[in-house]
Amino acid sequence: MEIPKHRHCLNCGISIPPDQVFCSEKCKIEYMQRRKRLMRTQYMFLAIAVLIILYYIITIALKM
Numbered sequence: 001m002e003i004p005k006h007r008h009c010l011n012c013g014i015s016i017p018p019d020q021v022f023c024s025e026k027c028k029i030e031y032m033q034r035r036k037r038l039m040r041t042q043y044m045f046l047a048i049a050v051l052i053i054l055y056y057i058i059t060i061a062l063k064m
């Protein structure tokens with residue numbers, strides 16, 4: 001039994017030829033937009049974490 005070589009679309013997961021990453025241009029655009037949004041969310045969390053750390057450092061520094 002031979003399993004035909006294939007990949008899965010990074011956006012919707014359907015089977016596609018091994019030389020492709022996405023099943024369509026639409027899926028590619030969707031994936032890029034989703035990733036961009038995800039990265040923005042991660043940056044936001046990072047910024048909040050930095051602010052909290054800075055707040056603690058300032059609070060500790062003021063007590064000394």
Ligand SMILES: [Zn+2]
Nearest residue numbers: 009012023027
């Ligand atoms: Zn797709």
